[in-house]
Amino acid sequence: MSHSLRYEVNCSLLFTEVPLLERPAAARTAGFDAVEFWWPFDSAVPGDKGVDAFVAAVENAGVSLVGLNFAAGDMPGGDRGLVSWPARSAEFRDNIDVTLGIGERLGCRMFNALYGNRLDGVAAAAQDEVAIDNLGRAAKAASRLGGTVLVEPVSGADRYPLRTAAEALAVVERVQNATGATNIGLLADLYHLAVNGDDVDKVIAEHTERIAHVQIADNPGRHEPGSGELPLSRQLTELEMRGYRGWVGLEYKPSGASADSFDWLPRERRASTT
Template sequence: MPTHHLRYDVNCSILFTELPLLERPAAARAAGFEAVEFWWPFDEAVPPASDVDAFVGAVRDAGVQLVGLNFFAGDMPGGDRGVVSWPARSAEFRDNVDLVATIGAATGCRSFNALYGNRIAHLSRDVQDETAVANLAFAATAMARIGGAVLVEAVSGPHPYQLRTAADVVSVLDRVRAERGVRNLAFLADLYHLTVNGDDVAKVLADHTDRIGHVQIADAPGRHEPGSGDIDLDGYLSQLEQAGYGGWVGLEYVPSGPSGLSFDWLPRDRRA
């Protein structure tokens, strides 16, 4: 049972996948949660307006708050992990930024996750990094107009994603701030990815609490619900709370059984 008092939200792109996407916010609400987050919920960077309206309506009708949304990240099932550092897709990303700002304004969402992208073999790392700095600054400037922040995270897995450690992420945040003067960029601390990639998570949290804009959790090995693996998630979250973190904790795990049963670790009175 959690010993801290942080607020939880459900990532409806990885939980409740047995349901159609537009039914998942209501399922999260029925499970006792009042906040949700999503990866980019459409196949293309700029879907038809009717699809966007249906998504915003589903969140609103469920009576939940959208607290996190990813920018368009390419073909995620196909292995893409973001287009921020992909020069050929910069125009597509920037068109998506404008739409994300519109969704943020309509829903009250203020945290937006920009997946940095995979290493592209035929491009120099410098070109990819310069592209990313420009695109992150563009996104952050757009989100500043609605009081929002752009998040950047380290990601694990077999794909050649370029940011693997907290140090990788912080160096990007520092570079965008230094070169572009942008301040509404933050570190998304995904405790699962950081653990799997070998970071000293307790040290990362101690060193960078003031940079963390959002937290996500899953246990390891397996990326299932807390208690299914070996990560001291409650210890890390208690450390964060004691250090002054007051943001959201996104449940971004693959349920080991039916989604609804994967919340048994969290008493119902702690979900709202």
């Protein structure tokens, strides 16, 4: 694996052996000093008490929060975002303030806005109009704290319309053209792209400067690097050679205990500051 890239742990897929608020400390114990989360609450606008508890858990663990998803609906139930969902547009907009409020408190600057599945009875073009508007609003709000909104191709969700880097970048361009926002970029999850049949090497060669955040898992299985067949080490080295200086989120399902799934990354390279 690349020697100067910074790695951080997705605590929504890793350390699920312990309650959510204990996961930042578990990541710290494993040697990492940065984490990311999917939306960590049951509702788009949680109460102050829940938000304060989450912020305290990250702060008390001594880790940085470097990535946070906007509310994405019922992920276990199959939802993949509210951005393009007309009936839940207001819910997403209300969530923007909460998400960025957490980001402001914890110094988080990367915010992933899952696009949302295609819906029965709603024209795709109508969904896309809603999405461009909502992403523009999120980007404008995020710009106030130097934050970036991420657009991610996803696999394993048949009705999710962004499957390739090109499809996500087309959305990014539409938002930029519509709003002038410059703080919106591609979340390149090398696992999702590979599973969807995208040419990951070509994406890296042509679009590194437009990649704002990277996540990895191996395939098959979405487990830790080295458990499958993806050339992740080579691809991360290529990203670094082409100028990527962002984070690499470890967004995989450990094949055993979470703490045992980091053997591929020497402990001295887990902390971002050595």
